[in-house]
Amino acid sequence: MQGASSSREDYLKALYVLSTGAEGPVTTTALAEHLSMRPASASGMMKQLAEAGWVEHEAYRGASLTPSGERIALDVIRRHRLWEFFLVERLGFAWDQVHELAERLEHIEDAELINRLDDYLGCPDFDPHGDPIPRADGTVVDARPLQVASELRPGARAVIKGVVDSSDVFLRHLDALGIRLGIEFKVVERHEFDGSARVEGHGIWTLGVLENLLVVIQP
């Protein structure tokens, strides 16, 4: 239930990430690729983790997490996402800069630290990428929250899921700009002076437009 080395934690996390979505056990190769390592290394680590009781591993067939392994993975992910939240919301980092850093910070295992950090950040439910932050007890909410597009930072990609102002006039305006429900877009730049955004392939969207778009952030 605890005491995994930094490296073991990485594998458990990768196993968790790769097994959500795909059905069945995770292949050695997929795991190795995900972690930028060689299959032989992943294979060796699976043996270790199986011995520790954190994964179920049938030779040549792939691996999957046991309940205790999943618990560790969720803990690591919780730490990762809380630190990402901190880095973006408090230190003002951009989205795409925080992953590597969080990858280092996540391996500091100290319940008190993480609980205090959680508190300090206001117990957020989602990280800046829109991914849910597992709770201390290991439960996870699996829904990405809607956000107002005006909150997007440069580099963010998002899918349009709804509008705040659904008046005809506004919807016609959106239509004229080529903005439709379901499209995905990427914010290239935000302009301090008027809040507008430069959107890849769409030119400039004004703050008025952004404030009325409900979006789901993409990973």
Next chain:
Amino acid sequence: MQGASSSREDYLKALYVLSTGAEGPVTTTALAEHLSMRPASASGMMKQLAEAGWVEHEAYRGASLTPSGERIALDVIRRHRLWEFFLVERLGFAWDQVHELAERLEHIEDAELINRLDDYLGCPDFDPHGDPIPRADGTVVDARPLQVASELRPGARAVIKGVVDSSDVFLRHLDALGIRLGIEFKVVERHEFDGSARVEGHGIWTLGVLENLLVVIQP
């Protein structure tokens, strides 16, 4: 000037700490003791660090930092103290709880992270123990600041260096309580409801007294 492993950083930091105060090179045994390791290990590491150009090491004579080694040590110490400040001032940890944690955090080497953290904390000059925080350029202020005793947290030890109210009445009051310039004391407990403190061997000191004592925090 950079790229030392976590372990090497520990040795460089220890070397820095042990060489300030004591004159001449640091002995292998002192180093090992400081890091809870065996002399043989310290000896081997000195060889490595000397090869890297971070320490000057004459066999059987002890080691001392080169300028580039000192630069790294100062960087590690800067990171350590900034994180300690964060843990105490923002997350509300008590003094004595933060050392080990900072010891882990200090090894995350990322200039942008540390500069942003520094900014976020208001570029503090001293950590919660009263030790100076080296600047990004490697300069260090070597004076402990005076603090008002009412700011002391439980567990803090401090030496009385002055008073705010130097009226006769007040000084006689202090005298009656056994409080004199230069004495060292330790705060055992603070009382929320009236701000008073229980002081080891001195009973209770009221907020009115504490607010008028200028102290230097002890390590």
Next chain:
DNA sequence: TATTTAATTTAGCTTTGCCTAAAAATAGTT
């Protein structure tokens, strides 16, 4: 079904950083 191809595991090597035990050098004592 036999054979080829691809994936997985095993075997054996490397590095880092620690350890213990033995050897070497310094320091202290008579």
Next chain:
DNA sequence: AACTATTTTTAGGCAAAGCTAAATTAAATA
């Protein structure tokens, strides 16, 4: 100065985690 005691270094091992290359197993094709 010689001997002893202490400190420091060297030598040789061990564990973790990665790697390459070879062997094995499973999957795909003829």
